Structures are given as C-alpha cells and as structure tokens.
Amino acid sequence: MSDEKAYQVLARKYRPQTFADLIGQEAMVRTLKNAFAADRIAHAFVMTGVRGVGKTTTARIIAKGLNCVGPDGTGGPTTEPCGVCEPCRAIAEGRHVDVMEMDAASRTGVNDIREIIDSVHYRAASARFKVYIIDEVHMLSTAAFNALLKTLEEPPAHVKFIFATTEIRKVPVTVLSRCQRFDLKRIEPEVMMAHLAKVADLEGAKLAPDALALITRAAEGSVRDAMSLMDQAIAHGAGETTGDQVRAMLGLADRGRTLDLFDLIMKGDAATALAELSSQYADGADPMAVLRDLAEITHWISVIKINPSAAEDPTTPPDEQSRGQDMASRLPMRALTRMWQMLLKAIEEVSLAPNAMMAAEMAVIRLTHVADLPDPETLVKKLQESPRPPTGGGGGSIAGGAPAGGATVHTPRMAPMHAAPTRGPTMTAAAPALAEGQLQVYATFEQVIELIRAKRDMLLLNEVETGLRLARYAPGRIEFEPAPGAKPDLAARLGQRLQGWTGARWGVSVVSSGGQQTIAEARNAELAQVKAEAAENPLVQAILTAFPGAKIAQVRSPEAITAQAAETALPVAEPEVDDDWDPFEE
Numbered sequence: 001m002s003d004e005k006a007y008q009v010l011a012r013k014y015r016p017q018t019f020a021d022l023i024g025q026e027a028m029v030r031t032l033k034n035a036f037a038a039d040r041i042a043h044a045f046v047m048t049g050v051r052g053v054g055k056t057t058t059a060r061i062i063a064k065g066l067n068c069v070g071p072d073g074t075g076g077p078t079t080e081p082c083g084v085c086e087p088c089r090a091i092a093e094g095r096h097v098d099v100m101e102m103d104a105a106s107r108t109g110v111n112d113i114r115e116i117i118d119s120v121h122y123r124a125a126s127a128r129f130k131v132y133i134i135d136e137v138h139m140l141s142t143a144a145f146n147a148l149l150k151t152l153e154e155p156p157a158h159v160k161f162i163f164a165t166t167e168i169r170k171v172p173v174t175v176l177s178r179c180q181r182f183d184l185k186r187i188e189p190e191v192m193m194a195h196l197a198k199v200a201d202l203e204g205a206k207l208a209p210d211a212l213a214l215i216t217r218a219a220e221g222s223v224r225d226a227m228s229l230m231d232q233a234i235a236h237g238a239g240e241t242t243g244d245q246v247r248a249m250l251g252l253a254d255r256g257r258t259l260d261l262f263d264l265i266m267k268g269d270a271a272t273a274l275a276e277l278s279s280q281y282a283d284g285a286d287p288m289a290v291l292r293d294l295a296e297i298t299h300w301i302s303v304i305k306i307n308p309s310a311a312e313d314p315t316t317p318p319d320e321q322s323r324g325q326d327m328a329s330r331l332p333m334r335a336l337t338r339m340w341q342m343l344l345k346a347i348e349e350v351s352l353a354p355n356a357m358m359a360a361e362m363a364v365i366r367l368t369h370v371a372d373l374p375d376p377e378t379l380v381k382k383l384q385e386s387p388r389p390p391t392g393g394g395g396g397s398i399a400g401g402a403p404a405g406g407a408t409v410h411t412p413r414m415a416p417m418h419a420a421p422t423r424g425p426t427m428t429a430a431a432p433a434l435a436e437g438q439l440q441v442y443a444t445f446e447q448v449i450e451l452i453r454a455k456r457d458m459l460l461l462n463e464v465e466t467g468l469r470l471a472r473y474a475p476g477r478i479e480f481e482p483a484p485g486a487k488p489d490l491a492a493r494l495g496q497r498l499q500g501w502t503g504a505r506w507g508v509s510v511v512s513s514g515g516q517q518t519i520a521e522a523r524n525a526e527l528a529q530v531k532a533e534a535a536e537n538p539l540v541q542a543i544l545t546a547f548p549g550a551k552i553a554q555v556r557s558p559e560a561i562t563a564q565a566a567e568t569a570l571p572v573a574e575p576e577v578d579d580d581w582d583p584f585e586e
Contacts, residue, residue, distance in 0.1 A: 011227040014199050016057050016094065019079050023195050023223070025054060031182070033079045036065065041077065042180040044152055044161040046137070048168040049184030052224030055164035056101075058184070059133045062162055063099045065092045067127040077128070087127055098127035109145040113385075117151050120159045126411040130159050137163040138170035145172050150177045186221025189213075189315045195223070196230055210243030213315040218250055251286065257292040259323055261364075264536045265294075266331060266339070270368035277364055287360035288350050294345040297324075335371065342367055342462040382542075411461045439475035439504055448478075448498070449519070455501060456533045463490055469515025477507040481515025530555045 016022045019029045032247040035041055045062065064081040071082050080087050090096035102112070116132055124130040134140075140148075152161060152175065163179065165171055187195075193212050200207050207215075211233060219226035229250075233241045236249045247254065257280055264273040280290060303310045305328040309323045346363030353359035442448055452461045466485030472479040482490065495508040517525065531552050534540055544550050 009228065010199060010231045011224045012050075014202075014227065016054065016061065017083055018063075018081060019061060022054055022058065024060070024191050024496060025184055028058070028182045028184065029079075036077055036079045041066070041160075043155050043159070044163070044179040046163040046165065046168070046176065046179040046181050047184060048165050048181065050186060050220075050222060052219075052222030053164060053184045053227075053427070054185060054223065055166075055184055056133070058137055058165055058182070059135075059162040060091060060099075060101075063096075063129075063133065063160075064088050065130040066129045066160060067091065067096075067099070067129075079290070085239070096127065098124040098129070099131045099133065101133040101135065103136060104134050104139040108139050108141050108144060110141065110147050113140070113144045113147045117147065120151055120156055123158055128158075131162060132159070133162045133164070135164045135173075136166070138165045138167040142172075145175055149174055149178070177414075187223055187226075188221075189216050189313065192219065192221070192223070192226055193214045193314060196226055199227070200230065200234075203234065205237075206240035207233065208240065208242050210317060211237075211241050211246040213317070214243055214246045214250065217315045219233060248284075251284075251289065254280075255293070255320060258290065258297060259320065261290070262294055262297050263327070265364060265367045266327075266335065266371050270365055270372045272331050273364050273368055274361060277361060281357055287356040288347065291343060291347050291350060291360060291363065295340065295347065298336055298340045299341060300324060301328050301331065302333065302340070305331075305333060305336070338370065339367065342370070368511070377402050382546075439502065442475050442502070445473040445478070447468055448473075452497070455497075457497065460493065460497060463487060464494065465519040467518065468494075469518050471511045471514045471516070476504060477509070479509045479511050481513060483515075483518050483521075527555060545554070 019033065045059070047058055049055055064083075064087070065079050066077050067087040068078055068081040069085045069087060070078075070083050073085065075082070075085075083092070087096060094101065100116075102116075120130070120132075122130075149261070155161065161179070162172075163175075168176075168181075168183075169523050176380050193216050196207070196212050196215060200212075207230070212230075215226055215229045215233060229246075233246050233249060237245050238283060244254075257276065257347070261273060261276045261280070264276060277287075277290065281287060300310075301324055304324050308325065308328070311325050311328075313321070316324070346360070346366075349363065350356050350359040362494070401578060442451065449464065450459070454541060463486070467483045467490055469481040469483050470478070471481055473553075478494070479489075490501075491508040491510050495506045498506040498508075516522075534555060535544070536550055540552070
C-alpha cells in the first residue's frame with residue numbers, strides 16, 4: 001500500500017484556517033475580532049455573498065475560534081485559533097462530533113430540522129460550544145424555517161448557529177432578524193492577483209502577469225473560481241503559463257483583436273470588420289463570445305468616458321488601457337449607448353439563430369451601418385452652422401420625429417371652409433318654400449355637417465364630405481355639384497335625413513357647375529399647403545437633406561397637441577371621505 005498522499009486541489013489546500021488568512025473581508029474580520037475580545041459573541045450568524053468568497057470557510061473559522069483551547073489546553077474563545085489543539089484539528093478535518101455541518105440543499109425538510117431541535121438540549125460532548133453550520137440555508141422549506149424559529153430565537157447557552165447562503169433574499173425576514181448578518185464582498189482585482197501570485201510562488205509555478213490578469217477577470221471576484229482556474233492553467237502550461245495559453249484555455253478571443261473589431265465597427269468599415277470576425281471565427285472564437293466581449297468593451301469605454309480613472313484596472317494591460325482612453329476621448333456617449341443596446345439585441349438573436357455565425361455577421365453589418373449616423377446633437381450643431389435659405393411666411397417649429405422617417409411640424413390651426421354663394425343651372429330634388437326664421441340655427445353649412453356628425457350617421461357624413469361640392473347654401477336650402485363618384489340619390493337622402501332631424505322640410509338641389517371643393521378636397525389641399533410651408537423651413541430642409549427618402553408625414557398645431565394631451569391625461573380623483581368618519585371607531 002502506497003503512503004503517497006493524494007493530490008489536493010489548490011482551492012482546498014490553501015483554504016484559510018484563520019482570520020489572518022482570509023483576504024478581502026476586513027470589515028467582517030474587524031467586527032468579529034471586537035466581538036470575541038469583548039465577549040459579545042452572538043448566538044446566530046448568517047454569511048451571505050457570491051460563490052467562493054469565504055462563507056463556509058468563515059463559518060469553520062468561527063467554530064474553531066469558539067472551541068479552541070490553545071496548545072496548552074487552557075485557552076478560551078479567540079479569533080486566532082491555534083490550529084494544533086485537538087478541537088482545531090478535528091474541526092479542520094470535519095470530524096468533530098460537536099460541530100455539525102449540514103447541507104440544506106440536500107436536507108430541506110422539517111424532519112431534518114427536527115433532528116437539530118431535538119439535539120440542542122444536550123450539552124456538547126467534548127467542546128465548549130455545540131456549533132451548527134447550515135450551508136445554502138435558503139434551500140430550506142418554509143415549514144423547516146418555521147420549525148427553527150423558536151430554537152433560533154432562544155437557543156441554549158452552549159449552542160451557536162452559523163448559516164451560509166448565496167440567496168439572502170430567499171431567507172425569511174423572521175430568520176434574518178434573529179441572526180447577526182455579514183455580507184462578504186467580492187475580492188478586488190489587486191488583492192486577488194497578489195493572492196494568486198503568492199500561491200503560485202508557494203507551488204513553484206510560473207504564471208505571466210497577463211495570465212494572472214485573465215484568471216482574475218474570469219473569476220469575477222470569487223477566490224475559489226480563481227484558484228480552480230489557476231490550478232487548470234498550471235497543468236495546461238507545463239512550465240511558465242502565458243496569457244495566450246490561458247486565453248485558449250478559457251475559450252476567449254484575443255482582447256486586442258476584439259478591440260480592433262470594435263474600432264472597425266465604430267468607423268463603419270463593414271468589409272474589414274466582417275473579415276476580422278471571420279478570421280477570429282476561423283481561429284476558434286465563438287461568435288457569442290465575440291459579441292459578449294464587444295458588449296464588455298462598450299461598457300468599459302463608456303465608464304472610462306464618465307470616470308477616466310476606471311481605465312487604470314490592474315487586470316488590463318497598459319496598451320489596452322491607452323487604447324481604451326483614446327476611444328473614450330473620440331467616441332460620443334450616444335454612439336456607445338446605441339452600440340450597447342444593439343449588442344444586447346444581437347446577443348439575443350445569436351442565441352436563437354440556427355447559425356450563430358450568420359447572426360453575428362448580420363449584427364456586425366447593422367452595427368457598422370449605424371455607427372456613422374450623426375447623433376441629434378451633432379446634427380443640430382451642423383444645421384446651426386449651415387447658412388439658412390430665405391423662408392416664406394408659413395413655416396413652423398419642429399416638434400419631433402414621425403414614423404417611417406417623417407417629421408412632425410407645428411402649424412396654425414386650419415380654418416373651417418366657407419363656400420361662396422354661386423348659382424348655376426339647377427335640377428331640383430325637393431324645393432319647398434320655407435320660412436327663413438325656422439332654420440336660423442343652421443346659419444352655415446358647417447353647422448349642418450356638425451348635425452350629421454352629432455347624429456352619428458358616418459356613412460352619410462363621408463358621402464357629404466367627399467361627394468358634395470357646395471354651390472350655394474341658405475338655411476333650409478342646399479345647392480351642390482356632385483363630385484366624381486358621388487351617388488345619384490345623395491340629394492334625396494340628404495333632404496330626407498335633414499327633415500327627419502330638424503322637423504322642417506329642406507330643399508336640396510343638384511347643379512351642373514359652379515360647385516366649390518368638397519370638404520375632403522379642401523382639407524387635403526390645406527394639408528398639402530401646410531406641408532409645403534413646413535418644407536420651406538430651413539431646419540426641415542436640412543433634415544430632409546441629411547436623411548434621403550425622409551418625408552413630412554404629419555402636421556399638428558400646438559392647440560391640437562395640447563388638446564390631445566388633455567384627453568389622454570388621467571383625471572385626478574379626489575378621495576371621498578365622509579366628514580363624520582372616525583378612524584378610531586370600530
């Protein structure tokens with residue numbers, strides 16, 4: 001039988017055994033040290049944070065500190081466990097009978113918690129405190145949490161509870177209120193790189209600084225992830241591990257080439273950008289990873305633009321830092337935010353597309369074509385600097401964009417149409433003599449139109465607006481020339497409806513000539529005139545020139561916009577409260 005000891009991964013081999021070994025959690029360590037020194041040790045702790053930042057490790061260190069007796073067997077609770085006494089060694093090896101570690105992910109039921117409740121009343125067999133460490137405590141069922149509440153609130157003096165979780169929001173507030181909470185933060189890149197370099201020296205391994213930077217960035221603040229990746233990198237390198245080897249191991253695209261691709265996209269060079277993407281794909285880069293890296297670079301440059309000191313990231317090589325600062329100084333924030341939004345959409349499309357490379361190429365084509373579009377600020381500045389052509393009298397002020405490239409322009413309200421009295425040869429459908437005083441309420445033809453609209457006869461209203469060219473109007477008498485397409489019985493039906501609505505007989509006659517424009521024709525002509533006047537506005541002309549194919553799609557007056565806003569606004573309802581209501585009366 002061989003006495004050779006089995007290999008232990010770095011994450012376990014260099015697991016912190018004391019608070020001094022714990023990195024990046026200075027606030028928590030200081031609080032616990034002060035609590036131990038003042039003998040103010042809580043009966044329950046909850047550790048929360050992302051994976052691999054030391055939650056379970058901290059729980060074990062606390063358990064050792066509570067039960068350490070020192071090398072001579074006379075010590076008390078301490079934040080610096082000796083590591084050589086029997087309780088320290090037994091807890092470190094996971095064999096201490098009074099320190100019970102339970103995985104709540106596999107033991108979620110109330111029966112598992114009942115075992116703890118039944119055992120807390122018995123004193124510790126050999127240690128000072130009986131310690132229960134429950135990992136992933138958020139996985140417990142609701143019934144299990146409820147069963148634990150009473151014991152957790154008033155445990156025996158010899159019992160301590162230590163919980164660890166990555167999902168603190170899933171832990172009931174009734175449990176959190178009974179515990180002392182510690183939030184373990186992600187490890188800063190500088191601290192992580194120094195720790196990895198220290199472990200590499202202890203292992204006699206050689207890793208290039210850029211390799212350590214890549215591992216640190218991939219670990220995202222998790223020490224366990226970083227140690228596992230470094231363990232893999234040492235085996236992968238077989239000597240000194242370089243950044244290229246780590247990048248190949250992680251399946252990452254070359255960040256320098258990704259910056260090149262980003263620069264080509266922002267310059268609008270579609271052909272060269274597609275060639276660079278194809279080259280990276282041929283070298284083994286995943287299209288999804290390339291787009292994610294582009295999104296990461298977009299975010300990084302945007303942050304540098306707001307806070308230039310963000311470029312001084314220890315995980316980023318100096319040449320990349322200088323390139324990021326240069327891009328941040330050149331690229332406008334609007335272009336970066338547009339790039340970010342389009343990349344998020346592209347990443348979603350690539351994940352759903354049957355061919356990821358085709359989807360990535362289409363995304364790059366879209367990104368390059370919008371990259372050189374001027375943002376509104378630049379466009380307005382160019383328009384202000386350009387000479388303005390002379391204007392006519394009817395232009396308006398720009399209100400905003402309309403769908404399909406159109407522009408919305410404010411103009412004065414259109415005046416209602418009044419037909420000029422004109423007479424020609426007539427053909428009478430019904431011409432009774434009427435007393436003028438009976439129908440003076442309908443003094444204009446517009447009031448007749450409003451009557452038809454009020455009676456909700458939309459078919460007749462449409463026929464009158466599109467097929468009736470008014471020749472002469474007087475209360476009780478209408479003469480009109482039919483427009484092309486008008487129905488031959490329009491005069492008879494209009495007279496019958498008006499007689500039914502007003503109780504008086506109307507004379508509606510058809511003439512062969514002399515009619516004015518229909519209401520629809522007048523409306524269209526007025527709209528065309530307003531659009532023509534708006535098109536003479538120098539700002540509108542500049543927009544139409546800058547965006548070929550754009551057209552004015554809508555014209556609205558300030559009054560119409562105000563009226564529409566008033567119609568869509570929510571009414572402010574006053575609360576109805578009885579004056580005699582007494583809030584204290586049941």
